[in-house]
Amino acid sequence: MSAVAWTALGSLAAWLWLLLGQGFFWRTDLRLPPRREPDDWPSVCVVVPARDEAAVLPESLPSLLAQDYPGRAEIFLVDDGSSDGTGELARALARTHGGLPLTVDSPGEPPAGWTGKLWAVRHGIGLARARGPEYLLLTDADIAHAPDSLRTLVAAARTGGFDLVSQMARLRVESVWERLVVPAFVYFFAQLYPFRWIAVKDSRTAAAAGGCVLLRADAAERARIPDAIRHAVIDDVALARAVKGSGGHIWLGLAERVDSVRPYPRLHDLWRMVSRSAYAQLRHNPLLLLGTVLGLAVVYLLPPVALFTGLLSGHTGIAAAGGLAWLLMTATYLPMLRYYRQPAWLAASLPVTAFLYLLMTVDSAVQHYMGRGAAWKGRTYARPDTALDER
Template sequence: MKAAAWAGLAGLLAWGWLLTQRGGFWRIEAPAPVPEPEIWPEVAAVIPARDEAEGIGATVASLLSSDYPGRLTLVVVDDHSSDGTAALARAAAEAIGAGDRLTVLAAPDLPPGWAGKMWALHHGLAAARAARPEAGFMLLTDADISHAPGELRQVVARALAERLDLASRMVRLSTASWWERAVIPAFVFFFRMLYPFAWVRDPARPTAAAAGGYVLIRPQALDWIAGVDAIRGAVIDDCSLAGVVKRAGGRVRIDLSWDTTSSRTYWGPSGLWRMIARSAYAQLNHSPLLLAGTVLAMTLVFIAPPLLALSGSLFGLLAWAAMTAAYWPTVRRFGLAPAWAAALPAVALFYLGATVQSGVSWHRGRGGVWKGRVQDQRPEGKR
């Protein structure tokens, strides 16, 4: 058998394994409904915000207008913004008559060893818990999230019904532009491949994941792990938080949300490239060997099948068909045409390029740049 045929067979076998042995990651299923509680716990929300003038007002207004039966308060931590983020947050709360439920804090200067978001959350959580010690849940959310009226109600009800310690929602990301339609559904697909949601829910499995834009967590779970100090320098802070909570014995769940959305948009490829490159090498533990393995695996599983199919390989064609079938539920959930499912190999090549760039940038001391900060700095003397 020729090398091309072996490569096609390997890709086909890989997709056979992924479709049957990887927790059904490719399925898009709505979670079963749960009963609502008789008594709704208080929720204290925290938003870290750095130069978020474009969206902070809508985020604050949508969250404080939530259809949540219990008490809901919000702390916004202004992380050295230069665009009036704090004033806009206050104005949005006042405009809907919720100024008494909003506190705006200024984050202290960032110390060594802390990621900016974690430092802001650290102070926001301390303030929220001091002001509202009776809160039953803390909601950690981002400054670019448009909260659906019933989202918090649904998440809290599920957390109570299933005795969850951490419940996260992956909010719907924008697909307004052509580039977003190409890249964003694949981001969700790859995330679910790395962290099958069924495995995250399974207490017997170590797999843990969360989406940083929307994380509901019990204060007791924060106490178990000594707060966000446990992940103070994490670049992939959401999955790191879920990981330490699950390792401490907590119950973790993540679901997709299609009503709560991100207001952050990317109209060209550069922003999406940076979004991937910012944390891709951290995901690989800054390992050149894991990076090389990722290049080999993605080439074999995603990129080679259509090339082999176009050269007449039946194995390559079948692997491409399996890939397309696996990706189709995600593409359909985003309301896109079926042709996007067949284009996954090209999108995978884009992701692979950004991942390689992530590794190169880290070794040059410029990894994980976000809003002017290097959040994934290579330690001195490490290569």
Template structure:
């Protein structure tokens, strides 16, 4: 019980820091403003939509992008990345004069599939002032594009990214999706991403508006050609080249991709979790230990302390530290649950979801070392060696 008490105190120290000193990662606002001053002249924007086997979702999403009211010149380039389900034909039936459909050329060695498709879209885009990289499953609310461009121009930002609201229609989605966004914000606190001079850099790949000149100055997409987590890599590329970034949660940008089964969500996380850790066994071990300490120890110490007290033992330190850490954890998760319209009563179960994420991360490494990878859209990423930090 002494060891558990020490671990509970360590977990409590961790949560005191996370809640008060980690960029307010748990806050879900304020998001992009609805109004504000318009730019003197609205810049040209080209949206680049990499699409591989997206025929089922395009009728729900592509029309919302094409219908954006925008005072400047706005075009959409959809890159058909070797689809076998009639993606290009489906897009063609939805086309307006704004849409250009281009087939991706054969992918060179060393390029991740999505990044290559993005690059092909940039090649076809011409010379707009801004590029909007967006996924085929992303739908846009009215006025969303104007808000993005206004934030970039009047706020003098070189990259503006919106974390899309994900689907929470099924029981598994409601359990895992809000925690997925919560953990992402914990890794990359949005306020730190948006703060000039802060080292934290990221973006959310479903919606990334970037200045073309800044992207070119940073070396272009070729600098991140092999990235599986292309959004974070793009955010780092822009910020580390001196660009100013902004990242927010959004209700105007929504994902229509369903994840009805646990297996679907498991694949989503396991596909890139070990890549996030740079294929490093020490980082994997440290991540699992940190997840256990921060998320598993507080409820374990609380329950063990209550049991010891019921049996007449002395475990007040473990109980107090564990219960306080669990309470702080719960309170920081409530805003994300409310953002998704879910009951705050779900918040105390966050440790169980964290243990599932730890298992997904370990499984991601297992798939890597067994050479299986995690197939995505019919492709399996090549096995990689650890990358230095």
């Protein structure tokens, strides 16, 4: 058999494994676990780190202020050195909309060894601890919550005995590039961190979605959050690892009524979102980078190449292996497209999107070796964290 035939069979074998052996990552039915409302509602403090978020706050902050929560709850928005009037706008929105009490404060510039977001989170948690809450809701400034979001999160955490409950907010899919790239972003994330494995106490798989994380305050203290992950660029995954590593029980699933309002209208915007942290995900390891590039090529790019090569050359075995692998790829992507209410025909374009992600990952490594590191909103982190090296 030729090398192409062996590689095509290898790709097909990989897709059979992904279909059945990777925690059924492609299923999108994992939503908030069964829950019942407690008799006594615990107190909650909501911490919102915000840097230059004036464009999205009018859509997101009112949804937090309007939370229908039976217990005591208040919001701490931490203005992380914004230059667009984020803090002033937040105060104005609170005066206009009313609702939950809002405190706006600023921690100043982060010291060496801290990312800006986690320095802001640390400041917000410090303010919150003075109130003695049982839970902390860590949510991003671009996340809009349904009125019962906090209520259902707390009920799920209490019912299931979870120390951390996180929902992957539904990202915006309106522009052409968002439709092509965003559902695949969540699909690839779930492939790396199968949600069903995350909830298993003894498994090593741990992840969270930083836009919506409900965390028990005592679990945060036990895991030394955020100090233990202060240099993490991929802070949500690092946070979940710290909590699970300290004995916490965690859960992650897809959201139904928690949405990101941040637009990514151009390919450049999405490219920056992915490339700023892709090489950090690979621990800045050139061998892992090489393996990732080869893996993406064999698993996602080879099937259509093998199909058309086999058809043109008359090698039906190669064509069949490539076609079946592409069919499995397409079938596993369909549930995510349905979740994002996108047309089914987009599933066949996943090899094109995977090629874009391959280029973004390589670009992330190039930027790292050029000394630019992970750049976000005017800050550059030359050596982002790889998880919990300094616990």
